[in-house]
Amino acid sequence: MDGETTTHTLTMAEEEEPLFSNLDLFLFTLIVGLVVYWFMSRKKPEPIPEFKKLDVPAPTTRETSFIEKMKKTGKNIIVFYGSQTGTAEEFANRLSKDAQRYGMKGMATDPEEYDMGELSRLSEIKNSLAIFCMATYGEGDPTDNAQDFYDWLQENDDEDLSGLNYSVFALGNKTYEHYNAMGKYIDKRLEELGAKRLFDLGQGDDDGNLEEDFISWREQFWPAICQHFGVEASGDDSSIRQYELKEHPDLKMNKVYSGEIGRLQSFEVQKPPYDSKNPFLAPVTVNRKLNEAGDRHLMHHELDITGSKIRYESGDHVAIFPVNDSALVNKLGQVLGVDLDVVFSLNNLDDESNKKHPFPCPTTYRTALTHYLDITNSPRTNVLYELAQYASDPKDQENMRKMASSSAEGKALYQNWVLDSCRNILAVLEDMPSLKPPIDHMCELLPRLQARYYSIASSSKVHPNSIHICSVVVEYKTKTGRTNKGVATNWLKNKPVTDNGHKSTIPMYIRKSQFRLPFKATNPVIMIGPGTGIAPFMGFIQERAWLKQQGKEVGETVMFFGCRHKNEDYMYREELEEAEKNGVLTQLHVAFSRDQEEKVYVQHLLKKNKEALWKLIHLENAHIYVCGDAKSMAKDVQTTFHEIAEELGAMARTQATDYIKKLMTKGRYSQDVWS
Amino acid sequence: MENMKSARKEDTGVVGRDLSEQIKAATKENHVRAENTQLMLSYQKGQITLPQYKVLLCSLYEIYKVLEEELDRNSTHPAVAPIYFPQELARLEALESDLEVFLGSDWRKRVIVPAATHRYQQRLRQIGEENPALLVAHAYTRYLGDLSGGQVLGKITQKSLGLSGKEGLSFFSFPGVSSPNRFKQLYRSRMNSIELKEEERREVLEEAVSAFELNIQVFDDLQKMLSVTMATADQSQSGFPAAPQISQFTMRLCVALATVVTATSTLLMIQYNKND
Numbered sequence: 047m048d049g050e051t052t053t054h055t056l057t058m059a060e061e062e063e064p065l066f067s068n069l070d071l072f073l074f075t076l077i078v079g080l081v082v083y084w085f086m087s088r089k090k091p092e093p094i095p096e097f098k099k100l101d102v103p104a105p106t107t108r109e110t111s112f113i114e115k116m117k118k119t120g121k122n123i124i125v126f127y128g129s130q131t132g133t134a135e136e137f138a139n140r141l142s143k144d145a146q147r148y149g150m151k152g153m154a155t156d157p158e159e160y161d162m163g164e165l166s167r168l169s170e171i172k173n174s175l176a177i178f179c180m181a182t183y184g185e186g187d188p189t190d191n192a193q194d195f196y197d198w199l200q201e202n203d204d205e206d207l208s209g210l211n212y213s214v215f216a217l218g219n220k221t222y223e224h225y226n227a228m229g230k231y232i233d234k235r236l237e238e239l240g241a242k243r244l245f246d247l248g249q250g251d252d253d254g255n256l257e258e259d260f261i262s263w264r265e266q267f268w269p270a271i272c273q274h275f276g277v278e279a280s281g282d283d284s285s286i287r288q289y290e291l292k293e294h295p296d297l298k299m300n301k302v303y304s305g306e307i308g309r310l311q312s313f314e315v316q317k318p319p320y321d322s323k324n325p326f327l328a329p330v331t332v333n334r335k336l337n338e339a340g341d342r343h344l345m346h347h348e349l350d351i352t353g354s355k356i357r358y359e360s361g362d363h364v365a366i367f368p369v370n371d372s373a374l375v376n377k378l379g380q381v382l383g384v385d386l387d388v389v390f391s392l393n394n395l396d397d398e399s400n401k402k403h404p405f406p407c408p409t410t411y412r413t414a415l416t417h418y419l420d421i422t423n424s425p426r427t428n429v430l431y432e433l434a435q436y437a438s439d440p441k442d443q444e445n446m447r448k449m450a451s452s453s454a455e456g457k458a459l460y461q462n463w464v465l466d467s468c469r470n471i472l473a474v475l476e477d478m479p480s481l482k483p484p485i486d487h488m489c490e491l492l493p494r495l496q497a498r499y500y501s502i503a504s505s506s507k508v509h510p511n512s513i514h515i516c517s518v519v520v521e522y523k524t525k526t527g528r529t530n531k532g533v534a535t536n537w538l539k540n541k542p543v544t545d546n547g548h549k550s551t552i553p554m555y556i557r558k559s560q561f562r563l564p565f566k567a568t569n570p571v572i573m574i575g576p577g578t579g580i581a582p583f584m585g586f587i588q589e590r591a592w593l594k595q596q597g598k599e600v601g602e603t604v605m606f607f608g609c610r611h612k613n614e615d616y617m618y619r620e621e622l623e624e625a626e627k628n629g630v631l632t633q634l635h636v637a638f639s640r641d642q643e644e645k646v647y648v649q650h651l652l653k654k655n656k657e658a659l660w661k662l663i664h665l666e667n668a669h670i671y672v673c674g675d676a677k678s679m680a681k682d683v684q685t686t687f688h689e690i691a692e693e694l695g696a697m698a699r700t701q702a703t704d705y706i707k708k709l710m711t712k713g714r715y716s717q718d719v720w721s
Numbered sequence: 722m723e724n725m726k727s728a729r730k731e732d733t734g735v736v737g738r739d740l741s742e743q744i745k746a747a748t749k750e751n752h753v754r755a756e757n758t759q760l761m762l763s764y765q766k767g768q769i770t771l772p773q774y775k776v777l778l779c780s781l782y783e784i785y786k787v788l789e790e791e792l793d794r795n796s797t798h799p800a801v802a803p804i805y806f807p808q809e810l811a812r813l814e815a816l817e818s819d820l821e822v823f824l825g826s827d828w829r830k831r832v833i834v835p836a837a838t839h840r841y842q843q844r845l846r847q848i849g850e851e852n853p854a855l856l857v858a859h860a861y862t863r864y865l866g867d868l869s870g871g872q873v874l875g876k877i878t879q880k881s882l883g884l885s886g887k888e889g890l891s892f893f894s895f896p897g898v899s900s901p902n903r904f905k906q907l908y909r910s911r912m913n914s915i916e917l918k919e920e921e922r923r924e925v926l927e928e929a930v931s932a933f934e935l936n937i938q939v940f941d942d943l944q945k946m947l948s949v950t951m952a953t954a955d956q957s958q959s960g961f962p963a964a965p966q967i968s969q970f971t972m973r974l975c976v977a978l979a980t981v982v983t984a985t986s987t988l989l990m991i992q993y994n995k996n997d
Contacts, residue, residue: 130873131873131876131877131880132876132877132879132880133876219902221900221902221903253900253902557899558808558809558897558898558899559899559903560898560899560900560903560904560906560907562907564910564914565802565803565910565911565914566914569914669910710906711741711906711909712739712741712742712906712909712910712913713906713907713908713909713910713911713913714910716903716906716907
């Protein structure tokens with residue numbers, strides 16, 4: 047409206063009789079205002095400040111048919127989780143995400159929210175698969191959210207699941223009696239009901255390394271599934287890569303990792319506290335051979351921890367970071383035809399991932415292969431599968447893919463050609479000359495080089511600034527005529543002793559254990575440690591000797607040791623015989639397995655001394671300690687104790703087993719064993 | 722009682738002379754009751770909210786502060802020395818860092834000490850002063866619990882509060898213990914090496930029962946306190962603190978007035994346009 051018209055309008059208004067008086071208008075708008083106010087003052091659902099919004103599932107009609115949901119969203123893989131603490135659920139989510147990489151679509155699902163009776167309907171979906179991530183709770187029980195499913199499985203004997211493809215990953219803890227009971231049950235029961243198992247039961251042990259168990263299983267799982275469904279990975283081959291290569295030709299050397307585990311320069315400038323991310327570089331003060339003869343090489347090392355503020359107790363473990371043999375690394379460089387001193391980074395393509403690089407980057411290929419990557423263990427099937435694309439010979443490619451598949455022929459080929467022949471990655475490359483992978487992709491696939499743990503063989507009361515370890519060098523000939531060498535033991539063997547000119551160090555840190563002498567010095571101890579299993583007992587014996595020196599009363603100290611030949615590998619013979627002479631060791635029993643016709647091991651000596659042992663155990667509160675080989679020795683020793691309890695304690699076998707188990711619960715039977 | 726679930730491993734067989742077994746048997750019922758308090762049941766279901774957890778943390782801090790003070794003071798006492806594992810078990814520093822994450826750097830001024838927690842502290846101070854042999858009952862109850870079911874609660878807490886990473890969850894982490902199960906075995910052997918006369922042994926077992934009861938009272942106290950707070954929040958319809966409530970009123974009034982003004986001017990304009 048232009049000015050003239052407005053004025054004109056106003057003038058007109060003044061002249062005419064208004065429709066509403068001003069008072070009317072005021073009253074009207076006041077009423078409108080009040081109405082508006084009233085509407086606004088009605089209760090509104092306000093979000094409560096600072097409270098975390100809890101995820102409440104919409105109480106509207108929910109889809110209880112997972113089949114319908116899968117059809118609607120185009121999913122062919124369903125991952126059920128039986129989870130109490132969220133771990134199984136997390137694994138289920140990861141598996142469901144994985145499906146995409148293989149051209150499939152997955153969904154992670156809580157069995158409590160759906161009608162599990164629909165499992166038989168999965169055959170309606172093409173290439174369908176049900177994965178179960180099932181945790182065991184308490185005494186072999188299902189988790190809360192899997193209780194209904196468990197009941198349903200138990201009750202329905204006539205359920206026909208013949209159209210169901212499945213695989214199970216079980217989560218549990220080996221120290222509990224009913225380890226993975228739930229996962230094992232589901233794996234068995236589904237088969238009983240006619241379902242088809244596509245991949246073997248995976249078992250994760252939370253007392254060991256659950257994550258590692260899961261990853262290992264998963265790495266074999268997917269290639270098997272892809273093989274079964276005849277699907278190739280989605281997109282072109284390079285999309286499988288998790289990391290992207292970047293080279294740094296002009297980077298200053300002080301910005302490049304040269305073997306540090308955590309902080310850059312942490313090997314140059316050492317700062318406590320020392321742990322797995324920040325190891326202490328301990329100078330080697332002693333490196334001596336322990337055996338007199340024989341073809342093995344047993345050794346004793348001493349590491350100086352002066353000034354590190356590191357404290358330890360006898361029975362603790364020392365973790366050391368070994369490096370690979372440089373000859374092996376050089377050969378890899380030659381076979382791949384690359385310059386190992388190129389500086390590079392591998393950057394994660396997934397921006398949201400916490401893991402930016404597979405190992406400390408930027409670094410050189412030489413450093414990566416020497417310090418960060420495992421190049422001596424046989425490559426896992428997933429590595430072969432991913433590298434197959436780089437074999438120019440179609441036969442080689444086919445064989446590599448076959449070895450990674452779940453077919454019986456493929457498994458046998460992998461077992462024979464890789465595992466039984468002990469082929470490491472270099473051997474694979476040498477024996478398959480058409481295989482020429484890019485070195486960066488190989489670096490992405492190889493597992494990390496792990497720290498090695500050794501039971502400390504000294505007592506901090508006697509050697510507060512020195513850590514002793516003993517080990518045996520691993521070296522063996524393979525079927526292919528090659529000689530495989532253990533990484534850590536060969537590196538230790540060749541470690542020179544620090545002298546004024548040359549500082550020779552080992553990156554290490556202490557991992558506390560629970561393997562401890564009894565609190566009271568008067569308490570009898572029975573130590574069983576054949577071979578390098580004697581390590582922690584050297585510390586125990588030193589400590590008891592020290593207590594004696596201090597004038598304390600020390601109880602029975604019994605040692606059972608074993609080796610092959612008295613005159614060859616009787617390690618620490620002088621120390622042990624001296625301890626016996628001084629009365630520090632009240633009994634010393636040594637088994638020489640190969641000095642006579644029949645094999646004599648520590649458990650045979652235990653049997654021979656059963657009366658004395660039973661008296662110590664049953665009447666004098668003796669603590670039993672077993673250290674060394676897990677597979678045979680520890681089992682045989684435990685069985686022997688069952689037999690002794692049965693015989694001398696007049697117990698039934700189950701009672702004897704319970705008796706020994708109770709000793710373990712009460713901390714009177716401890717094991718420090720390795721496989 | 723039969724209907725109450727327990728996540729604890731069942732113990733079969735006769736209870737012997739070992740303190741570790743006797744204490745477990747003596748507190749069996751209390752343990753089940755503690756797991757089945759309203760607070761713990763909600764917790765296990767993943768229903769703990771951030772305000773609830775903050776208050777719980779405050780109580781845990783106050784309890785461990787006194788427990789660890791008394792353990793340190795009595796560390797050479799023959800009934801404490803065998804079970805004295807400050808490096809492996811001590812929770813105080815972890816609790817302090819968690820409180821800083823949740824309450825900010827001035828957390829010390831904002832720590833709340835409910836009545837039941839205070840009673841717990843007093844009991845600990847009393848036995849630390851008068852009868853340190855009873856401290857093992859409390860150490861067993863708290864620490865072994867933290868190493869057992871406590872580990873599960875850590876994961877539940879992380880999920881319930883929507884936390885990624887480990888910030889604010891140091892309480893549940895025992896970096897000095899590589900294997901909770903093996904550590905518990907060691908701890909039990911140490912408990913069993915404590916020399917106690919018959920009378921003292923009975924007192925320790927009774928104290929363990931009290932320890933559980935004190936914990937149950939703390940949970941119940943927290944539950945009551947937090948239910949009242951939640952109820953008040955509902956009534957005021959805007960949640961606490963009260964300040965936003967006032968501004969809500971003002972806001973509504975302003976909107977109403979604005980509407981009045983807009984309505985008035987619109988009608989006036991219509992009127993004057995009409996007359997055009």
